[in-house]
Amino acid sequence: MSAFGTVFMPKMAISWFDGTSWSEAEMVSSDSIQLHPGAHVLHYSSTCFEGLKAFRHEDGSTKIFRMDRNIVRFAQSSRLLALPEIDPDATAKMITDVVAHFADEVPAAPGSMYIRPTHIGTEAAIGKAAAPSTSSCQYVLLSPVGDYFAGGDACLRLLIEDDGMRCAAHMGMVKSGGNYASALQPIMNARAEFQADQVLFAPGGDVQETGAANFLLIDGDEIITKALDESFLHGVTRDSILTIARDLGMKVSERQLSVDELVERAAKPGCEAALSGTAAVLAPVGTLIYQGKELKVGSGSVGPTTVKLRQTLNDIQWGKAEDKHGWLTTV
Incomplete structure (x- = not known):
């Protein structure tokens, strides 16, 4: 099976901003852009993007999960990068139109259609290192994806990095390619030296996020995760999982989590940890690597609360449970 995000639909929706106004969106070939x-x-690096999914329900309908929330973040990222303002309604139409165009290609459960809206600065001006692009381009790519856990529900190994940061602190809440690029070298080093799957960035001992996902510690009926600020990405999946946890009667603590507290709590029997993101929803963490030592999280295997939270969210996405928060948009 092809790697996640390497297969694309043959067309994409695209619109151009000429410095004054946005062009009418059109459907063009997705294999090139001039x-x-x-x-x-x-x-x-004047670029930002989003990641969301469309799901095929058993009645044949197609639903997009939390598109409104992703568009709000897309607009925010564009503003923080000083890109031209997007029109949220026009962006929503681009997304729904291209998904509708390929509705028959949306995989059935447990697959889905991954949606990647992207906004880039296009002005040809290499002298504008300290000035924004006056023109830009917005496009929406689609990529059909299968079951993220088809190869098994293996637990992840995280290297705790309490010195460096994923990206510049004021850029953390921007979903920009540069942030992922800045985390790549530490992740590669962690894989080579410790066989870690990801790096958990905790500058100054403050647990934040990994290179591509938010971090959640699950201790009994309590979820602990960093409170929102500008230093890390405000994940839509994170928000969805926390909302579901509250619905299930769990205690949600959005606060500072120190490395010391994390290490102490993680060693307790029954403790769980997970990474939240669009691709995997919730991926279990079984091992923390800190100061050269490996620490098991609870039993070191996938925990029941992680599975329950992920399944509950999946059931809403695939129409197997009530969408009482109005998260699904019909295409």
Whole structure:
């Protein structure tokens, strides 16, 4: 089976901002895009994106999960990068139109259609290192994906990094490619030296997030995760899981979590940890690596609360449970 996100639908929705107004969105081939080599995005990383999914329900309908929340974050990222303002309604139409166009290609459960709206600065101006792009391009790619856990529900190994940061603190809440690029070298080093799957960034001992997902500690009926601030990404899946946890009567503590507290709690029997994100929803963490030592999280295997939370969210996404929060948009 192809790796996640490597297969694309043959067309994408696209719109261009010329410095004054946005063009009418159109459907074009998704295998190419024409940019000047001096385009702002290629030199000064004026780019942001989103990741969300569409699901095929048993009645044949197609539903997009939490599109409104993703568009709000997309607009926020664009503003924080000084990209031209997007029109949220126009972006929503681009997403729903392209998903509707390929509705017959949306995989049935446990697969889904991954949606990648992207916004890039296009002005050809290599002298604007300290100025924004006046023109830009917005497009929406689709990628059909299968079951993230088809190979088994293996627990992840995380290296705790209490010195470096994933990205510049004021950029953390921006979903920009540069943030992922800055985390890549530490992740590669962690894999080579410790066989870690990801790095859990905890600058100054403050547990934040990994290179590509939010971190949740589950201790009994309590979920502990860092309170929202500008230093890390405000995950839509994170928000969804916390909402479901409250619905299930769990205590949700959004607060500072120190490395010392994490290590102490993680060693307790029954403790669980997980990473939340669009691709996996909740991926279990079985091992923490800190100061050269390996620490099991609880039993070191996938925990029942992680499975329950993930299944509850999946059931809403695939229409097997009531959508009482109005998270699904019909295409």
